[in-house]
Amino acid sequence: MLVYIHIPFCDSKCSYCAFNSYVDKFHLKKNYMKALQKQLAYELQRFQTKKESIETLFIGGGTPSTVSPQLYEEIFALLSPYLMKNAEITSEANPNSATKEWLAGMKKLGVNRISFGVQSFDKEKLKILARAHTPQMAIDAITHASDVGFYNISLDLIYATLGDTKDLLANDIQMALSLPINHISAYALMIEEGTAFANRPQMSYEQLSLTKWLFNEIQNHGFTQYEISNFGTYQSLHNLGYWQYKDYIGAGAGAVGKLGLTRLYPQTGIEAYINDPLHIRQESLTDEDKRLEKIFLGLRSIVGVEKNILNTQEQKRAKILLEEQKLELKENIFYNHNYLLADEIALFLNS
Numbered sequence: 001m002l003v004y005i006h007i008p009f010c011d012s013k014c015s016y017c018a019f020n021s022y023v024d025k026f027h028l029k030k031n032y033m034k035a036l037q038k039q040l041a042y043e044l045q046r047f048q049t050k051k052e053s054i055e056t057l058f059i060g061g062g063t064p065s066t067v068s069p070q071l072y073e074e075i076f077a078l079l080s081p082y083l084m085k086n087a088e089i090t091s092e093a094n095p096n097s098a099t100k101e102w103l104a105g106m107k108k109l110g111v112n113r114i115s116f117g118v119q120s121f122d123k124e125k126l127k128i129l130a131r132a133h134t135p136q137m138a139i140d141a142i143t144h145a146s147d148v149g150f151y152n153i154s155l156d157l158i159y160a161t162l163g164d165t166k167d168l169l170a171n172d173i174q175m176a177l178s179l180p181i182n183h184i185s186a187y188a189l190m191i192e193e194g195t196a197f198a199n200r201p202q203m204s205y206e207q208l209s210l211t212k213w214l215f216n217e218i219q220n221h222g223f224t225q226y227e228i229s230n231f232g233t234y235q236s237l238h239n240l241g242y243w244q245y246k247d248y249i250g251a252g253a254g255a256v257g258k259l260g261l262t263r264l265y266p267q268t269g270i271e272a273y274i275n276d277p278l279h280i281r282q283e284s285l286t287d288e289d290k291r292l293e294k295i296f297l298g299l300r301s302i303v304g305v306e307k308n309i310l311n312t313q314e315q316k317r318a319k320i321l322l323e324e325q326k327l328e329l330k331e332n333i334f335y336n337h338n339y340l341l342a343d344e345i346a347l348f349l350n351s
């Protein structure tokens with residue numbers, strides 16, 4: 001089982017981001033962390049969580065580094081008996097707020113992996129994305145994380161942005177790989193409703209040849225691609241868990257959980273969540289929803305698709321793709337190696 005905790009506070013709002021986060025509600029932090037604790041206690045019961053059974057914990061946001069390690073203490077005290085001995089415990093962090101003290105404090109609590117939102121090492125691109133940090137601040141934060149003893153460090157980059165050139169991306173990759181990291185998430189810019197970029201859809205500009213070049217460049221440095229957006233010499237167990245369709249607790253305003261065929265949605269507003277963290281909407285999935293999602297997730301990642309979840313028609317089409325060498329079959333699992341074709345292959349299988 002996996003646990004996701006959402007921290008819905010940010011210092012500023014980036015031009016592209018539609019994640020549930022607020023820049024003007026810092027005064028609610030303490031009450032929010034209490035509410036999280038209440039929901040987590042409830043979910044541990046609902047999921048019938050056994051001691052030492054949680055494989056991964058992921059603290060995401062928003063910006064987890066806007067909250068001091070002290071405010072996480074009670075949550076860690078609650079969860080620690082349920083965490084496996086070597087559980088992967090990740091926190092996202094922003095370069096402008098992840099100070100050396102914050103990083104050391106989180107490490108002391110048990111966090112063993114940090115994922116930094118960097119997006120680019122180009123000053124101008126960071127401005128366009130409305131990031132609250134400079135390239136140097138990102139370099140310093142990652143160096144500090146390594147200095148305080150983190151070995152598993154990841155950074156996020158955004159590509160497919162208007163203005164991207166091969167030189168710019170080459171510099172991003174070169175800078176990233178000169179730092180003590182073992183994982184990169186590279187996301188194609190998506191235009192989301194309600195963001196500053198919603199009125200500037202031209203900002204998302206993908207040049208397929210550049211994307212292919214970027215993927216190769218990252219892989220040539222020994223970072224294996226294990227999902228369309230994820231590369232590393234280390235593969236995040238939390239990410240893999242999602243793609244393997246494992247159950248997960250989703251705690252916090254706007255988080256999502258999954259238990260069997262039920263999705264669980266706590267409220268998104270911070271105040272509403274604090275007032276009633278146990279007000280959680282349920283949505284039922286069908287077996288067919290699950291099957292389609294497993295096909296979709298499996299084709300986008302190294303998880304692959306079990307042959308026996310495909311119906312007869314789909315198996316026939318998969319055989320055609322095998323002959324065309326677009327899929328590989330190993331021990332009854334179909335693997336797609338070109339993740340850029342994942343959606344197309346899924347469509348073909350279901351057509």
Ligand SMILES: C[S@@+](CC[C@H](N)C(=O)[O-])C[C@H]1O[C@@H](n2cnc3c(N)ncnc32)[C@H](O)[C@@H]1O
Pocket residue numbers: 016017018019060061062063064092093094095116117118119156157158187188189190191192
């Ligand atoms: C949920 S955010 C939180 C990370 C952290 N607050 C930060 O910004 O450093 C995780 C990552 O999602 C990516 N992301 C968010 N919105 C995106 C979008 N519209 N298009 C592409 N990537 C996006 C960014 O790379 C970001 O670092």
Ligand code: SF4
Pocket residue numbers: 009010011012013014017018019021061062063094117
């Ligand atoms: S990208 Fe990160 S810092 Fe920027 S608004 Fe989204 S969650 Fe906040």
